[in-house]
Amino acid sequence: xxxxxxRLKAPLKEGLIDVKxxxxxxxxxxxxxxxxxxxxxxIISGIGVRHLSAITGVDMGGEIELLYHFAYNSVVxxxxxxxxxxxxxxxxVTDLVPGAVFYEREAHEFLGxxxxxxxxxxxxxxxxxxxEGVYPLRKExxxxxxxxxxxxxx
Amino acid sequence: xSYGSTIKVPFGPQHPALKEPEHFxxxxxxxxxxxxxxxxxxxxxxxxxxxxxxxxxxxxxxAERICGICSHAHTTCYAQAVEELLGxxxxxxxxxxxxxxxELERLHSHSLWVGIAAxxxxxxxxxxxxxRDREAVMDLLEAISGNRVNYAMxxxxxxxxxxxxxxxxxxxxxxxxxxxxxxxYSEIIGKEQTFVKRTRGVGVLKPRDAVSLCAVGPTLRAxxxxxxxxxxxPYAAYDEIxxxxxxxxxxxxxxxxxxxxxxxxxxxxxIRHALDHMPGGKLKVSVSRTVPPNETVSRVEAxxxxxxxxxxxxxxxxxxxxxxxxxxxxxxxxVCQTLVGVHLADIPIILAGIDPCFSxxxxxxxxxxxxxxxxxxxxxxxxxxxx
Amino acid sequence: MIAYDIFQMLVFPGILFLFCLAxxxxxxxxxxxxxxxxxxxxxxxxxxxxxxxxxxFIKLLAKEDIVPAACDRHLFMWVPIIYAVLPLTALxxxxxxxxxxxxxxxxxxxxxxxxxxxxxxxxxxAGWSSMNRFSIIGGVRSALQMLGFEIPLGLAIIGMAIxxxxxxxxxxxxxxxxNWWGIWLQPIGFAxxxxxxxxxxxxxxxxxxxxxxxxVAGWQTEFGGRRxxxxxxxxxxxTVLVSALVAALYLGGPQQLGFLPPVAGFLIKSVAVxxxxxxxxxxxxxxxxxxxxxxxxxxxxxxxxxxxxxxxxGIGR
Numbered sequence: 025x026x027x028x029x030x031r032l033k034a035p036l037k038e039g040l041i042d043v044k045x046x047x048x049x050x051x052x053x054x055x056x057x058x059x060x061x062x063x064x065x066x067i068i069s070g071i072g073v074r075h076l077s078a079i080t081g082v083d084m085g086g087e088i089e090l091l092y093h094f095a096y097n098s099v100v101x102x103x104x105x106x107x108x109x110x111x112x113x114x115x116x117v118t119d120l121v122p123g124a125v126f127y128e129r130e131a132h133e134f135l136g137x138x139x140x141x142x143x144x145x146x147x148x149x150x151x152x153x154x155x156e157g158v159y160p161l162r163k164e165x166x167x168x169x170x171x172x173x174x175x176x177x178x
Numbered sequence: 179x180s181y182g183s184t185i186k187v188p189f190g191p192q193h194p195a196l197k198e199p200e201h202f203x204x205x206x207x208x209x210x211x212x213x214x215x216x217x218x219x220x221x222x223x224x225x226x227x228x229x230x231x232x233x234x235x236x237x238x239x240x241a242e243r244i245c246g247i248c249s250h251a252h253t254t255c256y257a258q259a260v261e262e263l264l265g266x267x268x269x270x271x272x273x274x275x276x277x278x279x280x281e282l283e284r285l286h287s288h289s290l291w292v293g294i295a296a297x298x299x300x301x302x303x304x305x306x307x308x309x310r311d312r313e314a315v316m317d318l319l320e321a322i323s324g325n326r327v328n329y330a331m332x333x334x335x336x337x338x339x340x341x342x343x344x345x346x347x348x349x350x351x352x353x354x355x356x357x358x359x360x361x362x363y364s365e366i367i368g369k370e371q372t373f374v375k376r377t378r379g380v381g382v383l384k385p386r387d388a389v390s391l392c393a394v395g396p397t398l399r400a401x402x403x404x405x406x407x408x409x410x411x412p413y414a415a416y417d418e419i420x421x422x423x424x425x426x427x428x429x430x431x432x433x434x435x436x437x438x439x440x441x442x443x444x445x446x447x448x449i450r451h452a453l454d455h456m457p458g459g460k461l462k463v464s465v466s467r468t469v470p471p472n473e474t475v476s477r478v479e480a481x482x483x484x485x486x487x488x489x490x491x492x493x494x495x496x497x498x499x500x501x502x503x504x505x506x507x508x509x510x511x512x513v514c515q516t517l518v519g520v521h522l523a524d525i526p527i528i529l530a531g532i533d534p535c536f537s538x539x540x541x542x543x544x545x546x547x548x549x550x551x552x553x554x555x556x557x558x559x560x561x562x563x564x565x
Numbered sequence: 566m567i568a569y570d571i572f573q574m575l576v577f578p579g580i581l582f583l584f585c586l587a588x589x590x591x592x593x594x595x596x597x598x599x600x601x602x603x604x605x606x607x608x609x610x611x612x613x614x615x616x617x618x619x620x621x622f623i624k625l626l627a628k629e630d631i632v633p634a635a636c637d638r639h640l641f642m643w644v645p646i647i648y649a650v651l652p653l654t655a656l657x658x659x660x661x662x663x664x665x666x667x668x669x670x671x672x673x674x675x676x677x678x679x680x681x682x683x684x685x686x687x688x689x690x691a692g693w694s695s696m697n698r699f700s701i702i703g704g705v706r707s708a709l710q711m712l713g714f715e716i717p718l719g720l721a722i723i724g725m726a727i728x729x730x731x732x733x734x735x736x737x738x739x740x741x742x743x744n745w746w747g748i749w750l751q752p753i754g755f756a757x758x759x760x761x762x763x764x765x766x767x768x769x770x771x772x773x774x775x776x777x778x779x780x781v782a783g784w785q786t787e788f789g790g791r792r793x794x795x796x797x798x799x800x801x802x803x804t805v806l807v808s809a810l811v812a813a814l815y816l817g818g819p820q821q822l823g824f825l826p827p828v829a830g831f832l833i834k835s836v837a838v839x840x841x842x843x844x845x846x847x848x849x850x851x852x853x854x855x856x857x858x859x860x861x862x863x864x865x866x867x868x869x870x871x872x873x874x875x876x877x878x879g880i881g882r
Binding site for chain 2: 049050052075076077083091093095097121124125126148150167170
C-alpha cells in the first residue's frame with residue numbers, strides 16, 4: 025500500500041497536496057485541480073487501477089470536494105479534488121473511465137459540479153420540472169425547505 | 179419490418195417487467211432497439227441528506243430501509259463504516275453472525291432472482307417452484323431475527339441477537355433441503371431448451387466493456403472477471419472462511435444465471451463452515467456517541483454486487499456526509515450498453531439480468547407535486563414522438 | 566322439424582352447450598396448469614372452483630368500459646364481438662354430439678382454415694385499432710406468428726382429408742369409425758397439428774403476441790370490461806374449437822363408447838387434447854418471435870411435408 029503512494033508521489037510532485045492512510049487499505053490522496061487528469065491517467069495506465077467505485081461530492085462550505093473512489097484489489101484509493109463553489113468546473117473522466125457517466129451526472133445534479141466534456145449532463149434522478157440552480161445536497165438547502173420545492177409545469 | 183422512422187417505446191415507470199418503477203425510453207426500429215435513455219429516481223427518498231440530520235445510531239434504522247432485499251448488506255456496510263471512523267473492533271462472534279446472515283440474505287435474494295428471470299421469459303412453472311422453496315429460507319430468517327426482510331441484526335459495535343443451538347439446528351436442516359433444490363434448478367436451467375434459447379447469447383457484455391464500465395457483482399463475474407469484495411477486500415469474517423468465487427465465460431444472461439446458482443451453493447458452504455467454526459464470546463462492544471473527525475470508505479459484497487458507503491465525520495454525533503453507492507447504479511451503464519441492438523423481446527430479461535434493485539439505486543424521492551399533466555396527444559401515440 | 570333444429574342450434578349441441586364447454590375447458594386448463602405448478606388453481610367458487618370462469622366473465626361484464634380517445638371507434642367496438650363469434654361459427658361444423666356436425670358440407674374443412682386466418686386478422690385489427698404502441702406490437706407479432714404456423718397447420722389438416730378422401734370434417738369422422746384413428750395412421754401429422762395448435766391459441770411457448778412481461782398485454786392492452794369479457798370468451802371457445810378439431814380429425818371424434826352417448830366420447834377425447842395443451846403451457850418458456858418463425862419454417866414445415874409425402878406413398882391412408 026505504501027508503495028502505491030510512492031508510485032503516485034513521483035509523477036505528481038506539487039500537484040499532490042496530501043496523503044492520508046487511516047488504516048492499511050484506505051488511502052486518501054488530495055490533488056490540485058490542475059493535476060487531476062494527470063493523476064487519473066497515471067492511476068489507470070501507470071498503476072493499472074481500472075475500477076471506479078463511485079464519485080462522491082461533499083459540500084465543504086466555500087468549496088465542493090469531489091472524491092473519486094478507485095478500488096484496486098484490497099485498497100480503496102480515493103482521489104480528492106476541491107473546486108470553488110462559485111465556479112465548480114472539472115474536467116470529465118468519462119473518456120478514461122467510461123463507467124463514470126452516471127456518477128458525474130449525479131454529482132452535477134445534486135451539487136452543481138460541472139464536468140467539461142461530459143456527453144450528457146441532463147438530470148438523472150431529480151424529477152422533471154425541478155428548478156434550475158437548486159442543488160439539494162448543498163448545505164445551504166435545508167431538508168425541510170426542500171420538501172416545499174415547487175416543480176415547474178412541464 | 180421497418181416503419182421508416184423509429185418508435186419510442188417507454189418501459190416504465192409502471193411496467194409488468196419491472197418490479198420497481200424506473201423509466202427507460204427505448205428507441206425501436208421494428209423489433210430492434212436503437213438506443214436507450216434511462217431516467218431513474220422514481221423511488222428516490224432523500225436518504226443522503228437525511229443521514230446528515232440524524233445521529234449515527236438513528237441512521238442505522240435509515241440504512242436498513244434503503245432496500246428491502248439487501249437490507250443486511252446496507253447495515254453491515256454502515257456499521258463497518260462507523261466502526262472504522264471510531265476505530266473500534268467488533269468481537270469475533272459478531273463477525274461470524276454477520277457473515278451467516280449475509281449469506282442467508284444472498285440465498286433468498288438469488289432465489290428470488292431465479293424466479294423472476296424464469297417469469298420474465300414466460301417460464302412460470304420454475305418461478306412458482308423456486309418461490310415455494312424460497313419460503314423455507316424466509317421462515318428461517320423470521321425465526322432468527324423476527325422479520326422476513328429488514329432483520330435489524332446489526333448495531334454499531336456488533337450484532338443485537340445471538341444464534342442459539344435451536345436456531346443453528348434449524349439452519350442446518352433448511353440448508354440441506356435448499357441445497358438439493360438449488361441443484362435441481364441448476365439442472366433444469368441448463369437442460370430446458372426454451373430457457374436456454376432465450377438467455378444464451380442475450381445481453382452480451384464483453385469483459386473489456388464490463389471492466390471499463392465499472393460493472394460489479396454477478397454481471398461482472400459472468401463476463402469471466404474474478405472480482406468479489408469478499409475475496410479482494412475481506413470484511414467481517416470472510417478472511418477466515420474459504421470459498422470459491424464463481425465466474426462464467428458466457429458473458430450473457432445465461433452466464434449470469436449460472437453464476438447466481440453457483441453462488442447459492444457457495445453460500446450454503448460458507449454458512450456451514452461458519453456454523454462449524456463459530457467462536458463464543460460477546461456480541462457487541464459499546465461505542466461512544468460522538469465520532470472523531472475522520473473519513474473512510476466501506477465496501478461489502480451485496481447479492482447484487484459491490485456496495486460502497488463513504489462516511490465523513492466531524493466530531494459531533496451526526497455525520498458530516500454519508501454517501502451510498504449501490505450495485506445497481508454501478509451496473510446501469512453496463513446494462514444500457516448491452517441493451518443496444520437487441521430484440522424488443524429481450525429487454526425484460528436483460529434488465530432482469532443485472533438483478534435491479536431500484537430502491538437501492540435511487541435514494542430520494544421528493545414530493546411529487548406535479549402540476550403539469552403527463553399528456554400525450556394522439557399524434558405522439560401514433561407517430562411515436564416520445565413522451 | 567324446425568323446433569328441433571332451433572333447439573339443437575341454440576341449446577344442445579349448440580350455443581349454450583358450447584358456452585358451458587368453454588367455461589368448463591377454461592377451468593380444466595387452469596386447474597391442470599396450477600397443479601403442475603404446485604398451486605391450487607381455482608378453489609372456492611363452486612365445487613373445486615368450477616364456477617370460477619363464469620364468475621370472471623360476469624365480473625368483467627360489470628366493469629367500466631374505457632375507450633381510448635384516439636382509437637378507431639368502429640373497429641374497437643366490433644372486434645371483440647367478431648372475435649367471440651368466429652370460433653362459435655367454426656364449432657358448428659365440427660361434430661360434437663353426433664357423427665355429423667350441426668352444419669356439414671363438402672369443403673367445410675377449407676372453410677375452417679379460412680376462419681382460422683380470419684381470427685388472426687381480427688387479432689391484428691384489435692391491436693391496430695387500439696392505437697397504443699404495445700397493442701400495435703402485439704398485433705404485428707400475431708400476424709407474424711401466423712406466417713409461421715399457418716402452412717404446417719393446413720398441411721396437417723389436409724393429411725387426414727387425403728386419407729378420408731373428403732374435405733368435410735363429418736366425413737372424416739365417419740371414415741375413422743370404420744378404420745384406424747388418425748393418430749395411429751399419421752402420428753407425424755398429429756405432432757405437427759398439436760404444435761401448430763399451441764401457436765394458434767397463443768399458448769406458451771407461443772404466447773408471444775400477448776407476452777405479459779414484455780408488452781403489458783399485447784393486443785389486448787386497451788380492452789376492458791365487456792370487451793375483455795368477450796375476448797376471453799372467444800379465447801375459451803377457440804380452445805374448445807381446437808380440441809374438438811384435433812379430436813375429430815385425429816382421434817375419431819364423437820363415437821359411441823359402450824353405453825355412453827357419442828358426446829361422452831367427444832368430451833373424453835377433447836379433454837385429453839386439452840390436457841396436453843395445458844401441460845405444454847406449464848412446461849416451457851416463451852420463444853422470441855424470430856425464433857418461433859424460423860423454428861416453424863426450419864423444423865415443422867418439413868415434417869408436415871414429409872407426412873404428406875408419406876401419405877402419397879400409401880402409408881397412413
